[in-house]
Amino acid sequence: MTPRRFDPELGWPVSCFFLLFAVPSLYQLVNSGTPTWRIASALTVFAVYAALYVLASMKMWNLGLGPKLVLTAALLALPTALVWLIGLTSTWVFVYGLSLTAMMLPTVLAFSIGLPTLAVTAVLIVANLGFAELFTDWVVLASVFAATWFMGRLIRANYALASAQEEIARLAAAQERARLAEELREHLGHSLAAITAKASAVCAELERGGTPMENVREVEDLAREAVTQVRATVSGYRTASLAAEVVGARAALEAAGIVADLPTAVDRVAPAYREAFAYALRDGVTAVLRRASGATRCEVRLGESWLEVRDDGTAVVPVADGGGVDSGLVERVAGIGGRIDTGPCAEGGFRLRVAVPS
Template identity: 40%
Template sequence: MLLPLRRALLLGLATVLGQIVWMRLATGQVAWVQVAILVGVTAALGTVFALNFTIGHLRAAREEVKRLGVNEERVRVARDMHDILGHSLSTMTVQLGLTRRILETSGDAALAAGRIAELEATARTALSDVRATVSGYRALSLDSELAGARMALSAGGVRVELPAATDAVRPELREVFGYVVREAVTNVLRHSDAELCTVRLGPAWVEVTDNGSAAGGAEAGNGLTGLAERLAAVSGTLEHGPVPGGGFRVAARGPTAALDPAPSKEGEPI
């Protein structure tokens, strides 16, 4: 009963044949009722052991599923926290630096107070996003991310070109494209000395480019890795890297991007 099934079947067959041969030699006839009892008892016990073995595997699989679920939730929270805090802290850093320069150069208290009010609003939004992320009820809006990108880049002295509307974007891709815009803008603020950042949208693609000379975003960090995972969850792909003539490009494509007029790797329309 403790042997693998294939060996157990061979051993059971050999036992039955041995019983039949022994009966034939000892009495000259075979008691088929006893043979049937032996086969039946063996099959019943084998079934019980097989069920116990299967139940043990199912319990182990259930524990593995629970462990994977916990790990997946940890990865989700870590990824969302990176996206939220990375963008918010980068924006707050830029706003604080601008406020400091205002106070050091012009001493305009009213202008500095306005920047501090924006900083306070950013901090409150980040705190709300963190709470929503931890509770699992946070939903990202592409429109709000574009508005936040405009505010963050303007505060950092970067000119920005944004699409006039997001109606053409497929509904199931709006949230993940919002993450793409957030992470790409954060990298522009943190790693680039760009003067211009451009965001372009299509039904199943989004592209963010800048004209900076810094290549800090050339290697995939936690943010870009998280974006690739989010896009893989919706059967999408992520491309990123420097562009000819200087600058950096982040482009995401949804599962139907091949049917849409998506941008080429050089950033020009196809």
């Protein structure tokens, strides 16, 4: 969702409030003895000027550069007409047009228009009213122009910050969704592969006329474990345990009828590497269960900074540097400075090896 650049509900009351400062000067104009037609014309022009000022205050942040330039031209032409009607003592009316020019235009354009306008106004005041008059309305014009320019830059900076914060939130949400998807794929993939293998054993037992209650109960346990994994993943509190993965891998392999030659302890693995190795073990065993390679045996070997999973099935073309391996595992192994190698073993079968250089 894109944040609103400007709230019109805020624009019109603020601009109307600033227009109230013009009331005393307009009152003096009405009672100044100026010809009636000039007073009527000036009040009409000011009414149009004020309406345009309020409209521009509400719309300027959502307009392109072209419409902004048109508004700027109108906002400077109307006060020029007022000065022509009632004299140089009314140069204060430029304050509204110059303030919006400074605020809504890019810096180069704002100064390219505002500074010449101020300069011409100053020359006319000095030439016709004297140098002393320069320190009344003209100083206010210059000060307001500078102040509103700074205000415009501040508003733009705030908008940029809000947009950046929204983008950060969007990227964080996307990253969290990616994490959930990756974790669910990893955890459910392993559990479903084990359930599939155990279900195949149940079917085989039924075909032989047996009563596979033990296998059915194991399928139920595996399904419950999968539900627990999903809940832990969604809550964001799940971390992989190498010891638990060794136990789970043994159960999954045996359920599939594959001889599991796994270590009985994981103490020799450096603690900093155990979580990444746990994911590597899960990925490797899941690949053995999924791959239609005819594997009858799976071995897992562990060292202080390496892990190896190999089977005796039909090998595939070797792939190095994590190619063909789950991207989440590649990132985790890279996070500990490790390397993934996959490919056929010299004596047959397939191997996945994760190692962290010393």
